[in-house]
Amino acid sequence: MTTQTLEQGEVWPKLEPIRTGIAGRCPRCGKGHLFKGFLTLREGCEVCGLSYEFADPADGPAFFVICFACVPAVVFALVLQIKLEPPFWVHLVTTLPLILVTCLLPLRPLKGWLVCSQFFFKAGEGRLVAPAPQETTNPQGTVREASAG
Numbered sequence: 001m002t003t004q005t006l007e008q009g010e011v012w013p014k015l016e017p018i019r020t021g022i023a024g025r026c027p028r029c030g031k032g033h034l035f036k037g038f039l040t041l042r043e044g045c046e047v048c049g050l051s052y053e054f055a056d057p058a059d060g061p062a063f064f065v066i067c068f069a070c071v072p073a074v075v076f077a078l079v080l081q082i083k084l085e086p087p088f089w090v091h092l093v094t095t096l097p098l099i100l101v102t103c104l105l106p107l108r109p110l111k112g113w114l115v116c117s118q119f120f121f122k123a124g125e126g127r128l129v130a131p132a133p134q135e136t137t138n139p140q141g142t143v144r145e146a147s148a149g
């Protein structure tokens with residue numbers, strides 16, 4: 001098992017994001033909780049103190065749920081209606097629970113997995129890095145630092 005070393009010299013085992021994420025655990029220690037509600041992230045881990053400020057899965061969980069759960073559930077409903085033409089109450093007891101279950105249940109583990117993957121792969125927003133200041137020589141021969149910007 002590989003480990004990751006932090007600035008303070010603390011060493012944590014490198015945990016697989018799929019395991020910690022689906023379980024809703026801290027991506028660094030694997031013991032603290034990731035969520036404080038159904039989908040709301042905590043401010044940080046109560047065990048190791050890792051701040052979850054880095055976490056920004058945005059619409060990722062919803063996108064995956066829509067593509068791989070909602071669309072098949074709606075296709076099921078359409079096929080059921082077209083092939084069997086059942087009364088409305090049949091959709092209430094089959095299609096509605098199916099859509100609710102397939103849309104709501106995967107959201108939390110998917111969000112946890114994406115957040116833990118962000119930590120694991122150190123993913124973050126792209127940032128522009130300003131070039132390091134270079135020394136230039138002006139016509140008088142004095143050395144000055146180039147102004148950045």
Ligand SMILES: [Zn+2]
Pocket residue numbers: 026027028029030031032045046047048049050
């Ligand atoms: Zn932790």
